[in-house]
Amino acid sequence: GVLTNSWYYLAxxxxxxxxxxxxxxxxxxxxxxxMKSFQSCFNTKYWTGTCYxxxxxxxxxxxxxxxxxxxxGLASAEKYPALLQVFKKEYHASPYMEKYVLEAxxxxxxxxxxxxxxxxxxxxxxxxKEYTTLFEGWGAGVDGFxxxxxxxxxxxxxxxxxxxxxxxxxxxxxxxxxFRVAPQMGTLTDASATVPSIYGxxxxxxxxxxxxxxxxxxxxxxxxxxxx
Numbered sequence: 001g002v003l004t005n006s007w008y009y010l011a012x013x014x015x016x017x018x019x020x021x022x023x024x025x026x027x028x029x030x031x032x033x034x035m036k037s038f039q040s041c042f043n044t045k046y047w048t049g050t051c052y053x054x055x056x057x058x059x060x061x062x063x064x065x066x067x068x069x070x071x072x073g074l075a076s077a078e079k080y081p082a083l084l085q086v087f088k089k090e091y092h093a094s095p096y097m098e099k100y101v102l103e104a105x106x107x108x109x110x111x112x113x114x115x116x117x118x119x120x121x122x123x124x125x126x127x128x129k130e131y132t133t134l135f136e137g138w139g140a141g142v143d144g145f146x147x148x149x150x151x152x153x154x155x156x157x158x159x160x161x162x163x164x165x166x167x168x169x170x171x172x173x174x175x176x177x178x179f180r181v182a183p184q185m186g187t188l189t190d191a192s193a194t195v196p197s198i199y200g201x202x203x204x205x206x207x208x209x210x211x212x213x214x215x216x217x218x219x220x221x222x223x224x225x226x227x228x
Contacts (some may be wrong), residue, residue, distance in 0.1 A: 001054035002046050006068035009038055013072065021174065042074050043049045050082045063090040064097045070104035080108045088113070090122070094145065095138060099157020107166035111186030114165075118158050163193040167204050172226070176202065181217050182228035183208075 012035050019027035046052045051061050054067050066083050070076040075083060083104075093101050098121055105114035125135055134155035136148030144150070164170055168182040176197035185191060185208045192205040198221035207214045219225045 001057075002062070002065035003068060004054045005038075005046075006065065006072050006074060009072045009074055010068070011036065012038065024199065038192070039074055042069075043076075047079070050088050060092065061086055061090050062092060063087055063101055064093045066090075067093070067097070067100040067104040070107055071100055077108075084108060084110060085197055088116070095125070095135065095152070095155035096157065101162060102158060102161045106161065106184055109164060109184070111184035113185045113186075114161070115188065120162075122158065146220070162191070163195055167191050167193040167197045167206060168228070169193060169202055170203055176220075176223060177200075178224045178226070180226040180228060181215060183213065183215065185213070196211070197223070 012031055016028055016031040016035065019031060021064075043228060045053060049109075052065050052075070053061060057154075063086060065154050066075075070080070070083060085104060087101060098117075102114050102118060105111070105117065121138070124138060128140060131140065131150055133151040135144055135150050136152040136155065137144035140150050165170045166184055166186070166188070168180070169178055170182070172178045172180050175197065176195070179197075179202065181204055183191070183206045185206060189209060190205075190207050192203075195202040195204075199222045201218070202212060202220060202223075202225075203216075203218035215227055217225055217227060
């Protein structure tokens with residue numbers, strides 16, 4: 001229930017964004033009203049005070065469900081401390097769904113723990129000397145999900161997270177016509193990324209020492225950047 005409703009809310013959010021881009025103001029207003037009602041009902045039905053759970057569900061708390069609640073915006077900021085404790089205890093997500101846990105942690109302002117979780121979750125996969133690809137499950141062969149594939153593109157979530165959230169390069173209008181660079185370095189001291197766009201490569205190099213941060217950004221012609 002929590003997962004399915006979170007996906008539905010994300011779909012509404014995307015539809016509202018598309019409607020705005022197309023100038024369909026009546027659709028935007030209708031979808032906005034739906035989303036506000038949805039958010040209220042979602043939190044009334046599923047929030048327990050410490051996490052999101054479907055009524056009648058007696059299993060272990062699902063880290064994937066909490067992540068989608070955060071990423072979608074259904075979970076408000078005052079719930080983040082409680083949800084952080086869930087993410088420090090529950091490790092049920094597949095390599096694909098782990099991407100949303102990491103995205104949630106960056107949205108919550110927890111880059112250091114996000115990096116810690118990347119290392120703990122993907123460390124075993126990185127340790128296989130005979131493979132250079134990412135797996136469908138957390139291991140290969142019998143350690144995979146039912147013998148899942150050892151070359152699974154959907155398992156590459158941390159790659160996008162590191163450029164989009166850690167280096168902080170995100171579009172603020174379609175096709176990176178405008179974009180912002182808002183790094184969350186966590187425990188790292190140096191990071192860099194190249195993000196291709198139709199205007200050319202956006203290149204970012206960041207170094208951090210104590211409270212001082214140095215950010216170098218190559219801004220392609222025809223685009224505008226906001227550095228935070």
